[in-house]
Amino acid sequence: MAEYWYIAEGFEERIDGFRSKKSEAEVDLEFEIPEKDFNTAGKGSSELKNLLKRLGVNSEILRRIAVASYEAEINVAAHSKGGIMHSAVYDELIHIRFQDEGPGIEDIDQAMVPGYSTADDLVRELGFGAGLGLPNIKKNSDAMHIVSAKGNPTVLEFFIYFS
Amino acid sequence: MTLRDIANLLEGEVLYPDADLDREVPCAFASDMISDILMCTKEPTLLLTGLTNNQVIRLSDMIDLSGIVFVRGKKPLQDVIDMASERGLPIISTKFTLYRCSGLLYNAGLRSCKI
Numbered sequence: 001m002a003e004y005w006y007i008a009e010g011f012e013e014r015i016d017g018f019r020s021k022k023s024e025a026e027v028d029l030e031f032e033i034p035e036k037d038f039n040t041a042g043k044g045s046s047e048l049k050n051l052l053k054r055l056g057v058n059s060e061i062l063r064r065i066a067v068a069s070y071e072a073e074i075n076v077a078a079h080s081k082g083g084i085m086h087s088a089v090y091d092e093l094i095h096i097r098f099q100d101e102g103p104g105i106e107d108i109d110q111a112m113v114p115g116y117s118t119a120d121d122l123v124r125e126l127g128f129g130a131g132l133g134l135p136n137i138k139k140n141s142d143a144m145h146i147v148s149a150k151g152n153p154t155v156l157e158f159f160i161y162f163s
Numbered sequence: 164m165t166l167r168d169i170a171n172l173l174e175g176e177v178l179y180p181d182a183d184l185d186r187e188v189p190c191a192f193a194s195d196m197i198s199d200i201l202m203c204t205k206e207p208t209l210l211l212t213g214l215t216n217n218q219v220i221r222l223s224d225m226i227d228l229s230g231i232v233f234v235r236g237k238k239p240l241q242d243v244i245d246m247a248s249e250r251g252l253p254i255i256s257t258k259f260t261l262y263r264c265s266g267l268l269y270n271a272g273l274r275s276c277k278i
Contacts, residue, residue, distance in 0.1 A: 039217065067226065
């Protein structure tokens with residue numbers, strides 16, 4: 001399996017600390033993301049944003065979380081056989097994990113290049129397939145991790161601090 | 164510039180009654196690609212687009228849109244109009260092209276949004 005890690009400058013210690021601590025999430029949310037269902041795609045991110053808004057998360061951070069989460073949700077709907085979005089809200093950050101049922105990313109480094117897309121015609125007709133999904137997730141998150149390989153499920157997770 | 168000024172300038176049709184057209188619009192962005200539009204995370208933005216599916220309205224749950232102008236005479240289906248109305252998101256349809264709308268609004272002083 002190929003692995004990709006991105007950690008924004010200055011966040012290395014915080015992310016390492018968080019990952020070794022194994023703290024318990026205060027809120028857990030799970031949404032199913034069906035394959036190619038663009039009526040429901042995005043609802044998970046929308047509901048998550050409403051919840052975080054009620055919890056008082058700063059509006060700029062809120063937009064970053066919503067955009068990263070929406071892009072990832074659309075990726076699962078557009079490119080995979082369906083999957084699950086799992087959000088875990090902690091005191092200081094949110095951790096969102098997307099796991100799909102394949103078919104996997106052949107070349108993660110290539111997929112990270114802005115403008116590169118493997119979207120099919122149906123997906124493009126809806127306005128997706130700009131080749132900015134993964135770059136937008138990276139741009140909006142403090143850390144991002146992908147594990148995938150051709151013929152395998154993909155796991156994408158990202159971390160965004162509330163301050 | 165308010166949405167009412169924008170609707171007049173673009174000879175646009177407001178797609179549901181009692182939309183809030185007195186809203187001040189600070190800036191705009193034009194694109195037919197969703198991921199491009201999601202780059203506008205910094206400030207409330209008027210969106211000019213030819214996309215009319217439900218995902219365009221859902222975008223407004225993620226980023227702060229002041230309103231949407233559908234260009235080239237496009238009109239979304241009623242369920243999409245209802246989604247906008249439920250969110251209080253003003254939507255306008257104009258016959259003008261994306262290029263012409265952008266030019267008219269830019270000339271009238273509406274700046275490009277920060278990305």
